[in-house]
Amino acid sequence: MDVLTAEEMRRAERDAIGSGAVTGLQLMERAGAEVVAAALAEWPALAAGPQRALVLCGPGNNGGDGFVVARLLRDRGWRVAIACSTTPDRLKGDAAAMAERVLSGADDLLPWTAEALSDWIAAGEGPVLVVDALLGIGQTRSADALLAPWLEAAPDVPAGLRRLSVDIPTGYDSDTGARLGEEVFAADLTVTFHREKPVHATLRAAGGHVAVRDIGL
Ligand SMILES: NC(=O)C1=CN([C@@H]2O[C@H](COP(=O)(O)OP(=O)(O)OC[C@H]3O[C@@H](n4cnc5c(N)ncnc54)[C@H](OP(=O)(O)O)[C@@H]3O)[C@@H](O)[C@H]2O)[C@H](O)CC1
Numbered sequence: 001m002d003v004l005t006a007e008e009m010r011r012a013e014r015d016a017i018g019s020g021a022v023t024g025l026q027l028m029e030r031a032g033a034e035v036v037a038a039a040l041a042e043w044p045a046l047a048a049g050p051q052r053a054l055v056l057c058g059p060g061n062n063g064g065d066g067f068v069v070a071r072l073l074r075d076r077g078w079r080v081a082i083a084c085s086t087t088p089d090r091l092k093g094d095a096a097a098m099a100e101r102v103l104s105g106a107d108d109l110l111p112w113t114a115e116a117l118s119d120w121i122a123a124g125e126g127p128v129l130v131v132d133a134l135l136g137i138g139q140t141r142s143a144d145a146l147l148a149p150w151l152e153a154a155p156d157v158p159a160g161l162r163r164l165s166v167d168i169p170t171g172y173d174s175d176t177g178a179r180l181g182e183e184v185f186a187a188d189l190t191v192t193f194h195r196e197k198p199v200h201a202t203l204r205a206a207g208g209h210v211a212v213r214d215i216g217l
């Protein structure tokens, strides 16, 4: 199966949207649904009943996928906390639309601080699924600053933590597999769409699991 660069992936999305076959919003909805399906396939225990999830959303469409995942997990009865590295009013396009569909109000977001993330994790029982929807194929520079709250909160996470990255783990260059800075989101499972990107071979070589899911492109 061929491996796509970020630009080739963006072109495939643009062509599909441009042809009228699908909208960006539909692709984002499909992406979110595939992330949930892949997580349940990877960790069958998650399908046993409602669980807890902490969804970390970034400023762009990767974050948009995260808002879809959060909504779908809430629809399954899960206790889902959403933290966003930006404020909802600064989200754009499809990501803004998907945030609208899941956020029930300004207080429906955890503050983007290590304390808020740690407190939420400590306040509940049972294992946590953490979803990295911070940055995807659009990342271009070190994500050390962006990741800081999560990296500071992460050690407090109880055993049984499951870490899932949407499309590309935050902190990696999709086309080279190189780290863009010092820090990365250490995903147990990365769920990507349509075709693998070069980074996914790097993740596998380091012991990460990678699922490639069709979103109808
Ligand atoms: N387009 C679609 O219909 C679909 C897209 N999918 C998902 O979308 C992402 C790609 O989304 P995109 O918005 O292009 O990029 P990201 O979300 O990865 O990044 C968003 C912006 O973040 C800024 N950025 C880049 N690096 C950093 C950093 N280190 N720290 C902070 N911010 C950063 C950058 O904007 P700037 O203006 O700040 O440069 C990015 O634009 C893709 O990965 C998929 O998850 C759907 O899956 C399918 C449909």
Ligand SMILES: [K+]
Pocket (backbone or CB within 6 Å): 062, 132, 133, 134, 135, 136, 165, 166, 167, 168, 169, 170
């Ligand atoms: K990500």
